[in-house]
Amino acid sequence: MTSLDNDNVPPDSATQAAINFGVDDIDLPRCRICRSVAHLRFAGHPGYVLGTTYDIYECVGCDASFASPLQADDRIYEHIYQHAAAISGYDRYDRYATMVRQVRNPRTWLANREDVYYAIDAMVRRIELAHPRLVEIGAGLGYLTYALAHSGCTIEGWDISQSAVQKAIDRFGPHYRVRDVFAPAGADAQRFDVIIMTELIEHVADPAGFLAAASRFLAPGGSFLLTTPNKSFFEQRLIWHTDPPPVHLWWLAERSLAKLGERLSMNVHFFDFSKYNDWHRPNPDMGVSTSSAPTRGAMLNEDGAPLSIAPPPEPWRLFPLSQSLVPAVAGCVRSAARSLGANVDRRPSTRRRPTCAFSLVPA
Ligand SMILES: [Zn+2]
Numbered sequence: 256m257t258s259l260d261n262d263n264v265p266p267d268s269a270t271q272a273a274i275n276f277g278v279d280d281i282d283l284p285r286c287r288i289c290r291s292v293a294h295l296r297f298a299g300h301p302g303y304v305l306g307t308t309y310d311i312y313e314c315v316g317c318d319a320s321f322a323s324p325l326q327a328d329d330r331i332y333e334h335i336y337q338h339a340a341a342i343s344g345y346d347r348y349d350r351y352a353t354m355v356r357q358v359r360n361p362r363t364w365l366a367n368r369e370d371v372y373y374a375i376d377a378m379v380r381r382i383e384l385a386h387p388r389l390v391e392i393g394a395g396l397g398y399l400t401y402a403l404a405h406s407g408c409t410i411e412g413w414d415i416s417q418s419a420v421q422k423a424i425d426r427f428g429p430h431y432r433v434r435d436v437f438a439p440a441g442a443d444a445q446r447f448d449v450i451i452m453t454e455l456i457e458h459v460a461d462p463a464g465f466l467a468a469a470s471r472f473l474a475p476g477g478s479f480l481l482t483t484p485n486k487s488f489f490e491q492r493l494i495w496h497t498d499p500p501p502v503h504l505w506w507l508a509e510r511s512l513a514k515l516g517e518r519l520s521m522n523v524h525f526f527d528f529s530k531y532n533d534w535h536r537p538n539p540d541m542g543v544s545t546s547s548a549p550t551r552g553a554m555l556n557e558d559g560a561p562l563s564i565a566p567p568p569e570p571w572r573l574f575p576l577s578q579s580l581v582p583a584v585a586g587c588v589r590s591a592a593r594s595l596g597a598n599v600d601r602r603p604s605t606r607r608r609p610t611c612a613f614s615l616v617p618a
Pocket residue numbers: 286287288289290291314315316317318319511514
């Protein structure tokens with residue numbers, strides 16, 4: 256049935272836009288976030304595993320891109336975590352899990368390493384005087400939960416992976432539980448003031464359903480702190496500049512996240528990265544080609560082994576002091592050069608990063 260079959264319900268504006276452009280919505284899938292029609296953006300995009308392909312659809316209502324088939328494959332994470340140290344993108348998580356135990360202030364150390372943790376640190380700082388009960392869902396290797404607990408937060412980490420939770424307990428202590436957000440909550444289930452999810456919702460087939468299920472664990476007035484790759488940071492011509500499916504199933508724009516908030520009857524507040532960008536100016540090119548061909552390819556071979564070994568980290572990235580000093584010195588040099596009238600970049604720092612951080616608070 257199309258929305259036009261029902262005489263009583265006019266098509267939503269996005270569907271009307273598709274019809275106006277001559278798009279036949281009979282066979283088009285609907286966006287699971289805003290329920291508008293989505294059109295095929297690219298057929299046969301390379302998947303995470305060599306030889307697999309996915310079609311990429313783009314929602315006309317909220318700009319979200321999603322993969323088809325829209326189905327997670329949990330087996331792939333066994334391969335990824337088995338080879339995490341060798342897989343580009345996951346190698347740094349493995350390093351963080353080792354390093355946070357060796358530094359004096361793991362929370363600040365993480366915040367200095369990556370925009371995701373910078374934003375979470377700042378957003379938690381705004382609320383922690385109220386002593387909120389926190390939970391990190393999708394805690395993975397457990398280092399963020401550990402870093403927040405180490406700084407005095409009351410927090411536990413949940414993951415659906417028994418092996419991930421066991422590893423986290425072995426490394427960091429008993430802050431972790433195997434927990435599936437879709438499992439029955441129970442009347443006596445613990446509720447939390449804040450649910451943290453970093454780089455998680457892009458992995459699930461139904462982000463709105465996942466957040467709705469997770470919201471059962473929110474205390475009255477509770478909120479979410481989330482991060483996900485930000486499609487709005489990049490140019491429209493890019494098809495899918497994020498991990499190939501089925502690892503990432505969604506590439507979400509800020510409009511998609513606003514729609515997610517509407518579905519949950521919550522308000523969205525985007526984190527402003529301007530200050531961070533003063534010292535860590537994002538490069539919008541990010542090594543991306545100028546063509547409209549796929550910019551991401553397979554990461555694992557058919558047997559689940561990494562296709563290319565992640566490069567070893569630059570030595571200065573291993574040391575927290577240099578991590579904060581290098582951009583600080585670069586920023587000072589830029590400011591000094593600017594005050595001397597040199598021809599340096601005068602653009603104001605953008606609030607966006609390749610990652611979007613945001614909170615969902617009760618409307
Ligand atoms: Zn949509």
